[in-house]
Amino acid sequence: MSTVAPTPELVALRRGIRRRVLFDKLFSVFGWLCLAVGLITLAALLVDLAIDGLPHLRWDFFTSFPSRKAERAGILSAWVGTVAVMIVTGMAAIPLGVAAAVYLEEYGSRNWFTDIIEITVTNLAGVPSIVFGLLALGFFIYALDLGRSVLTGGLTLAILVLPIVIVATREALRSVPFAVREAAFALGATQWQTVWHHVLPYSLGGIATGVIIALARAIGETAPLITIGALTYIAFLPASPIQGEFPFVSFQWTEDPFTVLPIQMFNWISRPGSDFQGNAAAAGLVLLVMTLLMNGGAIWLRYRLRKRIRW
Amino acid sequence: MGDLKAEAIGLDFHYGEFQALEGIDLPIHENAVTALIGPSGCGKSTFLRCCNRMHDLYDGSRYGGEVRLYPDGVNIVGGGVDPIEMRMRIGMVFQKPNPFPKSIYDNVAFGLRTRGGMNRSEIADAVEAALKSAALWEEVKDRLQDSAWQLSGGQQQRLCIARALATGPELLLLDEPTSALDPIATAGIEELILTLRKRITIVIVTHNMQQAARISDWTAFFYLGRIVEFGATKQLFVKPEKAETEAYLTGRFG
Numbered sequence: 001m002s003t004v005a006p007t008p009e010l011v012a013l014r015r016g017i018r019r020r021v022l023f024d025k026l027f028s029v030f031g032w033l034c035l036a037v038g039l040i041t042l043a044a045l046l047v048d049l050a051i052d053g054l055p056h057l058r059w060d061f062f063t064s065f066p067s068r069k070a071e072r073a074g075i076l077s078a079w080v081g082t083v084a085v086m087i088v089t090g091m092a093a094i095p096l097g098v099a100a101a102v103y104l105e106e107y108g109s110r111n112w113f114t115d116i117i118e119i120t121v122t123n124l125a126g127v128p129s130i131v132f133g134l135l136a137l138g139f140f141i142y143a144l145d146l147g148r149s150v151l152t153g154g155l156t157l158a159i160l161v162l163p164i165v166i167v168a169t170r171e172a173l174r175s176v177p178f179a180v181r182e183a184a185f186a187l188g189a190t191q192w193q194t195v196w197h198h199v200l201p202y203s204l205g206g207i208a209t210g211v212i213i214a215l216a217r218a219i220g221e222t223a224p225l226i227t228i229g230a231l232t233y234i235a236f237l238p239a240s241p242i243q244g245e246f247p248f249v250s251f252q253w254t255e256d257p258f259t260v261l262p263i264q265m266f267n268w269i270s271r272p273g274s275d276f277q278g279n280a281a282a283a284g285l286v287l288l289v290m291t292l293l294m295n296g297g298a299i300w301l302r303y304r305l306r307k308r309i310r311w
Numbered sequence: 312m313g314d315l316k317a318e319a320i321g322l323d324f325h326y327g328e329f330q331a332l333e334g335i336d337l338p339i340h341e342n343a344v345t346a347l348i349g350p351s352g353c354g355k356s357t358f359l360r361c362c363n364r365m366h367d368l369y370d371g372s373r374y375g376g377e378v379r380l381y382p383d384g385v386n387i388v389g390g391g392v393d394p395i396e397m398r399m400r401i402g403m404v405f406q407k408p409n410p411f412p413k414s415i416y417d418n419v420a421f422g423l424r425t426r427g428g429m430n431r432s433e434i435a436d437a438v439e440a441a442l443k444s445a446a447l448w449e450e451v452k453d454r455l456q457d458s459a460w461q462l463s464g465g466q467q468q469r470l471c472i473a474r475a476l477a478t479g480p481e482l483l484l485l486d487e488p489t490s491a492l493d494p495i496a497t498a499g500i501e502e503l504i505l506t507l508r509k510r511i512t513i514v515i516v517t518h519n520m521q522q523a524a525r526i527s528d529w530t531a532f533f534y535l536g537r538i539v540e541f542g543a544t545k546q547l548f549v550k551p552e553k554a555e556t557e558a559y560l561t562g563r564f565g
Contacts, residue, residue, distance in 0.1 A: 109370050179409040183471070185368060187422035187478065188399030197421070202412060309412045 049288070053281030061282060066264065073276070075283050078264035080237050081150070082219060082290075084253060085260055088154020089161065089218050094211055096158070097165025098200075104166070105173040106195050125163035132160045133227025141228060148229045150238055150258045156224050161214035168210020172203035205305025212298040216291050222262040230263055261287045315381055316341040316482055316512040317362070322388065323375030324354075324361055331357045333536050335376070338529075339482070344504060344513045346527035346544065348520055350564065353533040355516045359484050362387060362514065363401040364394035380481070399426060402475030406487040408467035410459035410474075415442075415451050418459045418470055422478040437477055445473035446503050465496025469503065476511075483507070485515040489522065501526050520560060524548050532556045 006014075064074025100121075108114040136156035146152045176199050184194040200207075238253035259267075261283055268280035317339040324332035332354045339345050347355040357366075364387065366372035374388035380400070387397050399422075410418050419438045423429055429437070438455075442448040447469045451462070459470055468488055475483060485504070489497040504513060504526050517523050523530055524544060531541040532555075540547060540556045551557045558564055 177409075179405060179407060180411060182365065182368070182405065183409045183411065183474075184421070186363060186365065186398055186403040186405075187425055187474065188395050189421075189425050190395060193425055198411060 046288070049281050049284050052278050053283075053285040056278045056282035057285065061279075066267075071275075073268075073279055075261065075264055075286065077237060078259050078261045078283065079286065081153075081258035082260040084150045084238055084258060085153045085157060085225075086215055086219060088151055089157040090211070090215060092155055092158035093161050093165050093214060093218075097162050097211075097214075098169050098207060100162075101166045101169035101173060102195055102200070105170050106199065107191060121163050121166050125167060128223075129160055129221055130223040130227055132156060133224030135159070136224060136228050147255065148257055149255045150253060151255060152228055153225055153230055153258055153260070156228055157218040157221055160221060160224060161218045164214040164217060165211055168213065169203075169207050172206025172210065173199055175206060176202045202309055205302055205309075208305075209298045209302045212294050212301070216294040216298075219291060219294070220262055220287060222260075222266055225260060225263060226266075230257075230259055261290075314341045315339060317378060317380050317387075319358070319361075319376070319378045321376035322358070322361060322378055324357055324366070325373040325375075326366075326369075327371040331536055332361070335538055337531055337538060337541060339512060339514060340529060341381075341512050342508060342510065343528040344508045344515060344526055345529040345531065346523035347514065347516045347531050347533055348518075348523050348559075349533035349539075350559065351518075354536040355531075355533040356486055357536075358533070359403075359486050359514060359516050362482070362484055363398045363403050364388070365403070367394045399478060400480060401482045401484060402478070402480035403484040404468070404471045404475055404486065404488050407491045408464060408471055410462070410467050410470050412458065412460055414456045415459050415462070415470060416455040419474050419477050422474060426478070441473040441477035442470075444476050444507065445469045446499070446506070447473055463496070464492050465499050468492060468496070468500060472500075472503065472507075476507075481512070483511050483513045485513060487516050487518060490518060497522075520548075532559060534559070 061074045062079065063076055064072060065076050066078075067073040104114060104117065104121075108117075133156065136152060136159070140146045140152045140155055141148065146155075180198055180202065181194055184198050189197070238256035238258060265280045265283045265287070268276040268283065315338050319335045319337040319339075322332055322335040322337075323330065335354075335358060337345075337358075347358065349355050360366055361374060362378060366374075377389070378387040379385070380387050380397075385392060387401075411421065413421075416438055419441050420434050423434050423437055439448065439452075442451060447466060450466060451457075451470075459467065462470060468491075472483075472485075472488075489500050492500065501522065504515065507513060508526075508528075515523075515527065527544045529541070530544045530547045532539045532547070532551075532553075534555055540551060540553045542552075547556065548560060551560060
């Protein structure tokens with residue numbers, strides 16, 4: 001079969017394709033550069049933090065109280081405070097947030113009232129954290145007289161992350177197909193039986209992921225805790241929750257003053273001289289690792305549970 | 312062919328402003344299969360979902376008229392009637408198999424546990440009986456703790472039938488139970504329906520007219536929210552009285 005040279009139309013067509021494909025390539029290079037800016041900045045930050053902080057990360061850094069001498073100062077009260085505050089935050093934010101989301105998603109019918117609640121919840125997620133600090137100062141400390149305690153700190157962070165928990169839980173509940181709810185209702189289940197035996201268990205992965213992300217956000221918060229007057233220098237631990245004598249369990253720790261890692265960092269950074277800068281970097285590393293572990297846990301959990309239930 | 316198990320008398324149904332069913336009169340004969348046929352959107356599934364108050368789950372639904380459930384003659388769609396009681400007395404199987412992502416055993420046991428009052432061994436016996444009724448026992452008896460999602464589509468649908476049968480319903484509603492299944496699985500479900508009808512009253516919505524002809528004793532033809540014609544299946548398929556019925560059966564519309 002004989003062939004002819006490409007017609008001018010075909011040549012023009014090919015030139016057009018080449019031009020558009022070139023644009024594709026240029027864009028992918030541009031996108032890659034944008035990504036690199038973010039990643040390189042983050043990596044530089046991490047490396048810098050590691051260079052300053054790693055030499056200070058010895059065992060006694062975790063087991064020492066803060067001190068006037070930089071080389072003897074540690075983060076014992078700070079990390080214990082962070083853990084204690086997170087426990088209170090979780091115990092308050094998880095049940096409240098999940099219950100609110102279940103109400104909005106499963107019980108509340110759509111009307112102007114639930115619409116307003118929905119808009120409010122979404123907007124609350126965008127309120128600057130220091131405003132929550134002011135609210136907590138007025139409500140928990142002045143009105144309820146809870147003092148500058150672990151309880152106040154935990155509750156403050158709980159209302160701060162409540163919108164995150166609610167939004168994530170609603171998202172998770174919505175991912176359960178309606179056919180499953182219908183199947184349960186058709187067998188004569190009540191709303192509660194449907195939620196408790198089906199909808200909640202099937203959306204557990206999404207809820208847990210949302211909760212962890214909310215707590216990871218709370219763990220790094222500083223401003224609202226400074227607003228409520230969390231101390232920056234604490235040389236003792238909250239009371240132990242387990243006691244040697246009856247009734248063996250004590251909630252005294254919730255009433256004790258506290259500090260947390262970011263506040264400890266802030267304290268060290270604001271000191272003159274470079275002695276404490278290394279300590280601050282080390283505390284920053286610890287905080288960063290805690291956050292990354294939580295986020296990693298969230299990803300792992302989501303992966304595990306998605307594998308089990310895929311609609 | 313026996314007494315009536317249920318009866319719709321002047322049933323109206325509205326979704327918000329839209330009237331989906333108008334003046335439905337339909338007798339449901341006891342221990343027989345009643346098929347509801349008609350083109351998409353004609354109201355046959357809507358009618359079925361009135362019978363166990365499924366519409367109550369959605370805002371803006373409104374019932375009028377009556378659906379009487381015998382022998383006590385309670386009006387299923389009556390205002391003072393508890394939809395939960397109706398759903399416990401009336402079983403339903405949906406178009407797409409919808410087993411819970413739990414074990415085979417837990418799927419069948421859920422309805423029994425919901426109402427409480429049975430101990431473990433009573434539940435185990437009831438689960439076995441229900442799986443046998445749904446012709447699934449032989450296939451799953453050695454793996455009752457496996458996830459229901461590991462079953463094939465046809466097995467899942469039979470599991471859904473077992474789940475509905477476990478609580479001993481007085482009436483079984485099937486909403487296009489074979490439309491998501493392959494021909495072999497469909498044949499299995501049809502065979503099962505023919506066995507079940509000896510001891511339970513069945514109402515089945517189907518898109519498939521041959522299926523209605525094969526398995527039902529009575530057929531109602533729905534069109535635009537009304538019943539155009541109701542009669543014994545043989546009568547209706549061989550010699551329909553209304554022109555619309557004949558047009559639909561011969562494939563001229565729908």
